[in-house]
Amino acid sequence: MIWRIGxxxxxxxxxxxMKEFNAFIEQMKTLGxxxxxxxxxxxxxxxxxxxxxxxxxxxxSAAESWRFGEQTAIQDKEMxxxxxxxxxxxxxxxxxxxxxxLENEWDGFEDLxxxxxxxxxxxxxxxxxxxxxxxxGVWDQFVKCYVDLxxxxxxxxxxxxxxxxxxxxxxxxxxxNAHVYLYQFLKRHGEPRKSLISALKILHxxxxxxxxxxxxxxxxxxxxxxxxxxxxxxxxxxxxxYAGWKENVKAWNCLARQVxxxxxxxKHLDWIKEEWNSRKDWWPAFHFSRYLAKRNxxxxxxxxxxxxxxxxxxxxxDCKYFKYVSHxxxxxxxxxxxxxxxxxxxxxxxxxxxxx
Numbered sequence: 001m002i003w004r005i006g007x008x009x010x011x012x013x014x015x016x017x018m019k020e021f022n023a024f025i026e027q028m029k030t031l032g033x034x035x036x037x038x039x040x041x042x043x044x045x046x047x048x049x050x051x052x053x054x055x056x057x058x059x060x061s062a063a064e065s066w067r068f069g070e071q072t073a074i075q076d077k078e079m080x081x082x083x084x085x086x087x088x089x090x091x092x093x094x095x096x097x098x099x100x101x102l103e104n105e106w107d108g109f110e111d112l113x114x115x116x117x118x119x120x121x122x123x124x125x126x127x128x129x130x131x132x133x134x135x136x137g138v139w140d141q142f143v144k145c146y147v148d149l150x151x152x153x154x155x156x157x158x159x160x161x162x163x164x165x166x167x168x169x170x171x172x173x174x175x176x177n178a179h180v181y182l183y184q185f186l187k188r189h190g191e192p193r194k195s196l197i198s199a200l201k202i203l204h205x206x207x208x209x210x211x212x213x214x215x216x217x218x219x220x221x222x223x224x225x226x227x228x229x230x231x232x233x234x235x236x237x238x239x240x241x242y243a244g245w246k247e248n249v250k251a252w253n254c255l256a257r258q259v260x261x262x263x264x265x266x267k268h269l270d271w272i273k274e275e276w277n278s279r280k281d282w283w284p285a286f287h288f289s290r291y292l293a294k295r296n297x298x299x300x301x302x303x304x305x306x307x308x309x310x311x312x313x314x315x316x317x318d319c320k321y322f323k324y325v326s327h328x329x330x331x332x333x334x335x336x337x338x339x340x341x342x343x344x345x346x347x348x349x350x351x352x353x354x355x356x
Contacts, residue, residue, distance in 0.1 A: 002028070002031075003028045003035065003039060006024055006028070007024075007025075007042065007046075010024055011046065018050060018052075021046065022043075025039060025042075025043045025046075029043075036063070036066060037063055037066070037075065037078040037079060037081075037082055038078060040059055040060065040062070040063035040066075040082065041060075041063070041078075041081065041082060041085065043056075043059050044056040044059045044060050044063075044085060047059065053089060053092065056089065057086065057089045060082055060083075060085055060086040060089070061086065063082045064079070064082055064083060064086060077135070080131055080132055080135065081132065083128040083131060083132070084128055084129060084131070084132035084139075084142055086124075086128055087124065087125045087126075087127070087128025087129040087132070087142070087145075088125075088129070088141065088142065088145060090121045090122075090124040090125035090128065091121070091125040091129065091145040091146075091148075091149065093121040093125075094118055094121035094122050094125055094149070095148075097114055097117055097118035097121060098118055098152070100114055101114050101115060101118060122149055122153070125145070125146075125149060126146065126149055126150075129142050129145055129146040129149070130146060133146060133162065133165075133166065136169070136171040136172045136173070137172065137173070138172075138173060138175055138177075139166070140175070140177045140178075140181075143162065143163070143166050143178075143181060144181060146162060147159045147162060147163060147181070147185065150162070151185075156189060159185065160185065163178070163181055163182040163185050164182065166178045166181070166182075167179050167181075167182045167199070167202070174206055176203055176206045176207045176210060179199050179200070179202050179203040179206070180203060180210075180212065182199045183196060183199040183200055183203070183212065186199060193219055193222075193223075196219060197216070197219055197220065197223075197228070200212060200213075200215065200216040200219070201216075201231075203216075204216060204235055204238075208235070208238040208239060208241070208242075209238075209239055209241075209242040209244060209245065213235055213236070213238075213239045213251075214239075214248075214250050214251060214254065216232075216235055217232045217235045217236045217239075217254045218254065220232030220235065221254070221257075221258060226268075229258075229268075230268070230271055232258065233255075233258055233262075233271050233272070233275060234275065236251060236254045236255045236258065237255065237275045237279070239251055240252070240255065240287070241279070246286075246287065247296070247299075247300065247303055249300065249302050249303045249306060252303060252306035252307050252310065253306050255306075255310055256306045256307075256309045256310050259272060259309070259310055259313050259314075260309065260313075260343070263313055263347050263350050264347075269350065269353055269354065272313075272314075272354055273353070273354045276314055276354055276355075280314075280355070283314075284315060284319075287307065287311070287321075288307070288311045288314075288315060288319060288320065288321035288322075289320065289321065290320040290321065290324055292321065293308075293320065293321040293324040293325050294324060296325070297324070297325055297328050301329075301334070304325045304329075305325070305329070305336060305337065305340060307321065307325070308321060308322045308325040308326060308329075308337075308340060308344075309340055309343070309344065312326075312340070312343075312344030312348075312351075313344065313347065313350060313351060313354070314351070314354065315351065316348055316351035316355075317344050317345055317348045317351075322344060325337070326340060326341040326344070329341075
């Protein structure tokens with residue numbers, strides 16, 4: 001309690017100094033032996049927040065060599081955490097040396113010196129980062145740094161293995177970022193679309209509102225498999241269920257394009273009907289009110305055009321949103337709104353079939 005309250009006071013008091021904080025923390029390390037490693041970790045965090053990287057590294061190095069009685073399971077986990085953050089600072093040093101090497105043109109001797117220092121940091125960072133990510137947990141920053149090290153030195157197989165383990169090992173907690181990192185890695189290395197879809201499918205199941213759902217929908221729409229195109233419609237509908245997507249032009253464009261394609265072909269209207277049935281009670285007020293039509297028209301003409309097409313198909317030509325936007329567009333003599341109005345009027349019978 002003294003440690004927690006004292007730390008908060010010293011962190012937030014306007015007249016406290018780094019010297020006072022260091023003195024207090026050192027006393028806490030002596031008095032609270034069982035919490036020694038946790039106190040060291042917090043001390044290092046505080047130093048890092050003040051930009052004192054070298055001092056933080058020294059604290060973690062001292063903690064790494066600390067021993068008290070028999071090593072318990074809890075102490076072992078805390079020690080791994082100490083080593084992991086030390087590895088993170090080694091990665092930081094490696095990254096700095098790498099940038100120096102890439103940005104400067106030196107003679108052979110200076111070049112070799114920086115390169116040797118960089119490799120030294122790599123070895124220390126890799127050892128500690130590799131250890132922490134073996135333990136079940138959420139280790140996003142450590143995983144990203146370790147994969148960056150491996151990729152730089154061309155060890156792509158090891159990097160892939162680390163990311164697969166982090167994403168698919170059932171002992172680890174469900175973590176959307178694990179699938180994001182795997183997807184980004186696969187995309188960087190030109191992996192087949194099947195692998196990319198597999199990674200994003202799980203991300204969709206965990207976080208249907210993730211920003212990568214645009215990429216996911218686009219890939220699914222390019223597929224020749226009907227099952228995937230059906231999933232693509234489900235993905236984009238699900239994303240637009242969330243308030244954060246209400247004014248996302250790309251998302252509405254994806255939905256408008258697919259709805260238009262289905263309506264024009266006359267095939268798979270049941271897909272739209274199935275998605276719409278669970279939303280028809282709340283989407284009109286959520287997305288297609290007259291108030292939103294007016295605001296969208298004033299703020300983003302492209303957004304209002306995409307939404308108007310979807311609204312016209314789902315709610316018919318008498319929909320408030322469609323009527324307002326198409327009227328404003330035609331009044332402003334914008335060609336695409338005249339085309340939009342003709343399209344919705346032509347396919348208005350589709351609305352009757354979708355609405356049941």
